[in-house]
Amino acid sequence: MPRIDARIVLAPVLTGALLLTAWTAPRWSAPPAADPGPADTGLVVRAEPQLIEPGPNAEAAGAAGYWVDVEVPDASAGQAVRLEVWAEGRWVVEDEGPTDDKGEVRLVSPEAAYSRIVTLIDGARSVTELNPTLAGPALWLSEEFDDGLVSELWLKVDQPDEGPTCSTSDQDQVVEADGVMTLTVEEDPDRMCRTTGLPARLNGHLIYRGQLGYGTTAARIRFPRNRDVTGQFWLQPGDPGLPWLIDDNHEGVLIGGTAGTEAHPRFDTDVHTSVDGVIRSSRRVVPTDLGVNDGQFHVYAVRWMPDGYTFLIDGNEVRTVKAATILPPMTVGLAMLAPRRALPTDAADRAMDVDWFRVWAPS
Numbered sequence: 001m002p003r004i005d006a007r008i009v010l011a012p013v014l015t016g017a018l019l020l021t022a023w024t025a026p027r028w029s030a031p032p033a034a035d036p037g038p039a040d041t042g043l044v045v046r047a048e049p050q051l052i053e054p055g056p057n058a059e060a061a062g063a064a065g066y067w068v069d070v071e072v073p074d075a076s077a078g079q080a081v082r083l084e085v086w087a088e089g090r091w092v093v094e095d096e097g098p099t100d101d102k103g104e105v106r107l108v109s110p111e112a113a114y115s116r117i118v119t120l121i122d123g124a125r126s127v128t129e130l131n132p133t134l135a136g137p138a139l140w141l142s143e144e145f146d147d148g149l150v151s152e153l154w155l156k157v158d159q160p161d162e163g164p165t166c167s168t169s170d171q172d173q174v175v176e177a178d179g180v181m182t183l184t185v186e187e188d189p190d191r192m193c194r195t196t197g198l199p200a201r202l203n204g205h206l207i208y209r210g211q212l213g214y215g216t217t218a219a220r221i222r223f224p225r226n227r228d229v230t231g232q233f234w235l236q237p238g239d240p241g242l243p244w245l246i247d248d249n250h251e252g253v254l255i256g257g258t259a260g261t262e263a264h265p266r267f268d269t270d271v272h273t274s275v276d277g278v279i280r281s282s283r284r285v286v287p288t289d290l291g292v293n294d295g296q297f298h299v300y301a302v303r304w305m306p307d308g309y310t311f312l313i314d315g316n317e318v319r320t321v322k323a324a325t326i327l328p329p330m331t332v333g334l335a336m337l338a339p340r341r342a343l344p345t346d347a348a349d350r351a352m353d354v355d356w357f358r359v360w361a362p363s
Contacts, residue, residue, distance in 0.1 A: 044071035047136035049216045049360045050112055051299045051315040058179045061144055061220070061356040064299065065110040066132055067315055075103035083107045108315070137216065137360040144356045145181040150174055150206070157205040166193030166200040167337060173204035181206075181354040183336035185229055187343060201343075204336045204352075211239075211329030214362050218301035218312075219334070220355040223258045223267075225295045226344045230337045231352035232257040233300055235330045247274045251323060253309055253330075256286070256300040258293050267292040269311045271321050286311075286318050297355055304330070305362060332357070 045068065052065030072079055082096040095107040112132060133139065143153060150156065156171040173184045183204030191200040212235070223231040235253040238245035246252055254270035270283040286292055292313060303310040308322040336352045344350055 042073050044073070045069070045135050046363070047132035048315065048363075049137055049139075049218065049301070049358070050132070051216075051218055051301050051312055052108065052110065053220055054296055054298050054314050056296050058297070058353075058355045059220070061142055061358055063112050064220075065108065065112065065315070066136065068107045068109060068132075070099075070105050070107065072099055072103045072105075075099050077101040077103075079103065079105075081105045081107065083109060085109075137363045139358065139360055140215065141210075141359040142356070143358070144179060145176050145354065146179050147176070150176050150181060153209055155207045155209050157207055166191075166195060166198075167203050168200065169205035169335075170202035173202055173336065174206055179355065182351050183231070183334060183354070184347070184351045185336045185338045185343065186350065198342060201338050203338065204334075206334045207236075208332040208357075211331050212359055213328040214304050214306065216301055216303045216360040216362075217255070217332060218299055218359075219255075219332075219357045220297050220299045221256070222295070222297045222353040222355070223256075223293050224336075224344075224349050224352060225293060226346075226349035227258070228338065228341045228344055229350055230258050232333070232335050232337065234333045235302065235304065236333055237330050239331075246272055246279050250274075253302060253304070254283075255302045255311065256292070256313075269319055271309065271323070273323075282321065284319055286313065297353070 048067040048069070050061070050064035050066045052067075053059055053061075053063070068083065070081055072081065077098070077100055079099040080096065081099060083094045085092050085094050094109060097105045097107060099105045109132070143151065145151075156174055157169045167185075168188065170186075173186060175182050175184075183206065185201055185203040187199035188202050189199070192198070193200045217235060219233055221231070221233060233255045234257075235255065237250035237252060251274075252272035254268065254272075257268050257270075258266070267286040268283050269286060270281055273280055273282070292298060299312075299314050301312040303312065308320065310317055311319040311321075334352070334354060336350070338350075
């Protein structure tokens with residue numbers, strides 16, 4: 001299990017009240033004047049990790065939205081289920097949908113809230129409270145970069161020249177301010193690259209000091225839109241600060257990274273495996289209609305289990321990779337790099353902003 005820092009928040013502050021309503025007939029024509037107390041309805045409710053928080057600005061991790069899976073016992077297909085939030089003295093519908101032939105439905109809460117489920121089936125109405133932090137996977141780690149300094153949880157990697165790329169990790173290229181950790185890439189004023197004839201590069205590079213097991217690892221990141229630089233977020237096997245250990249039982253995972261050119265932009269996921277001693281890549285381009293690499297913050301995550309990985313962006317599954325044997329532990333890395341081109345002139349195009357980082361236990 002990873003190290004726990006005293007500043008880590010294990011129970012995010014949630015606001016508002018959330019209501020899940022299941023009914024057949026009649027439907028309520030107006031919000032109830034009063035609600036009965038909590039009761040055991042027998043409903044099965046599971047909250048996913050809070051992975052839905054796209055937007056232009058830094059936000060609290062505990063305010064992120066999440067998916068809610070609801071199972072209504074003995075319900076037939078088509079049983080209506082409604083998700084409402086109590087706001088400004090009235091119930092507001094956030095999401096609704098019918099159960100399938102198993103009595104299940106998946107709904108989404110766009111932001112966190114204390115929740116409850118109200119059922120109205122065959123005229124019987126009852127209420128069950130739902131707290132998404134209790135109904136979902138346990139939160140192991142939460143880092144929101146609010147101290148103005150990169151905490152001791154992170155190792156600022158300062159490594160030598162990486163051969164033909166003429167790129168050197170430099171601790172000054174990692175800055176924390178206003179609740180955001182920024183990694184940049186800059187020209188080295190003191191060294192030219194013999195391979196390219198351009199100034200060598202200094203890049204921000206961080207490794208999480210703890211080691212992680214199976215579960216969901218996520219970060220809310222604003223990647224640069226310029227394609228002449230590359231931001232990356234990954235899981236790597238082995239000890240923090242040491243080279244990747246990739247063999248038959250250990251794999252490296254690129255959770256997300258910008259790539260391509262301005263005319264042909266890409267956002268990639270990748271899994272590095274070892275086959276007969278040869279490291280192979282299974283890179284996959286993420287569809288651009290998900291809004292990735294658009295200059296906004298998005299939540300990039302991977303659900304890591306013994307049988308493989310599921311990649312998610314803002315709670316939407318974008319790729320699943322099966323694996324025969326993956327052994328923990330792993331650790332997390334973040335870096336801002338540049339290929340062999342002139343760097344963008346705008347500083348914002350040379351920066352990757354990380355709003356928060358979280359790890360949940362397996363569901």
